[in-house]
Amino acid sequence: MISVSVIIPCYMDADTLAAALDSVLFQSRPVDEIIVVNDCSPQSREIDAIMALYSSVRYITNSENVGLAATRNIGLKSATTDIVSFLDADDQLHPQKIEFQLLAYEPGGAVSCQVQRMVDSCDLSALQSYEADFETERFTSSTSMQFRNHLVGASMMIGRQTLLDHGGYDDSLRSCEDYDLWLRLMYSGIQPVEIKLPLYLYRINPQGLSRNREKISYWELKAVEAHLRRSSSQFLSSVHDGKIWAVWQLRHLYRYELKPDPEYRQFIRNNIARLDKQPLLRLILTIIDHGRLMKVIIWFLLLFGRGKYLE
Template sequence: MTRPVVPVSVIMPAYNNAATVRRALSSVAAQSVAPMQVVVVDDGSADESAQRAQSCAALLAPTELVVISQANAGAGAARNAAIALAKGEFLAFLDADDEWLPEKLEHSLAHLAGADILFVSHDMDVQSKVGAVVPMDCAVHFNRARDPFSALMRRGFVATSTVVARRDAVLAAGGFAIHLRAAQDYDLWLRLAQNGRFVVFPGAWTRYHLNDSGITANVEQRRLCSLMVLHRNMVGLYGRSGAWATVILRTAIIHYEAASAHIGRRQLGPALAALLRFPYCLAGTLLLFLRGKSTPGGAECR
């Protein structure tokens, strides 16, 4: 039975993912509807990621496979390079070490039917290196929220490999901020959410694979970038109920998560340092918010 081809370009950055990229692309090939295009950007890998991806061309048919290589510039730059080559009306994001369940695209496109909906996301399963699977109920945070943007600002509940977005909306928002070495995806979802509606629907249609090599491994870098994302996007809170509480809570969560990550690695000194930085960072953040300023910086919190 021939699968219908849908106007979706799959955006996949790859960095030293030779061991997993075929699994990711196989999950695209197994979709109940076929995306018109997959763009894989090898971000300066030292392994055979690009070659392994290219070997999946026949597997993906009738989907067009485009594989390009670039000097290492980070996942955000790799995604932007893929977006520049995208032909589809919609962009579906999938990291090269994650995978989709077969009806992921079909369900996502159904929820994108409203013209004012800029992107959709859903629940996911998180699989550890030893194979243990933990379900992540992301939709509950969305469904409980009176104001979805404020809820997303307080705590990120949109994972990149779950997102399907309108290409014109992503381009209008400027794509991924390449100066951020972490949280570029969260930053983009917030910018999109300021400009239109989004939906997080139930159903774990993505499996996220944990590893130690990703950007999440650098705790301090993630803390700083998360603060920068808050500073860049808190202007969207003006006029919303509970804006001040959202800024305070988000700043607290950033530092709590950093401390928890350090404690998980038995790094008690850095954990204490993260907690001690909280009052200083909160004061600087609230001052920016009071002045009505949004900044791509974050030097106040270093």
């Protein structure tokens, strides 16, 4: 029988870790292994006390803080199962997540799912149950993913050896490591399958890294640049690559208008200037920036409910 691990990296999550663990233990298809990796948290005393209540869960403590990507890799290398899945310690899993992802899983492939946002912990017993004839989408090309990350990173289910063979997560990334991994997997020929059900329960945390647009923008571009350099011998030499880069700068200009910051704007301008091989695209973005046309674009997108495409 195929075996499954759920790997839970943990840092400032003492208040939510128990709910995350309970959601794994509440799965309709029990998992074979749960691994919690404490990334040298300042809340270690509280986390240790919680883990003492879950004797069946493997507990690893990092000797120093290494970040989310490296912490997930530590859990990955420690896993003893055929398949691994992930859960952030401030989130939860829908009770049918593991069961349904196993139904969609193919050896050598990867499975994602949609997300349901929550403000506080969900009552798992009150969640809607789904039928097993769910809809899926296969991503046969990375083209759309280059312009926007469509897949929930923490929802991934993948063969342990497959992920190890692809190098796991990039330890050098302090954010967007999941986006980088999707791009690398797809570049190698893997076609992820997304289950069109909200099986990953994401807690809205205004203090979390994912809400810091400036930091996210920096790490997003690191992932995009790495992908473009893999697929082309000369960075931004093709019109296609230039369009990808330009769309990301447009997205960052949108974010800047929502929360202006001089350093962030200079960061955007520096990246627009890198389009030296695509002078027309660079000119268009410069006009949008200096001409303050972004305000008009934002108004248009919000009017027609399309603002999410630039978030």
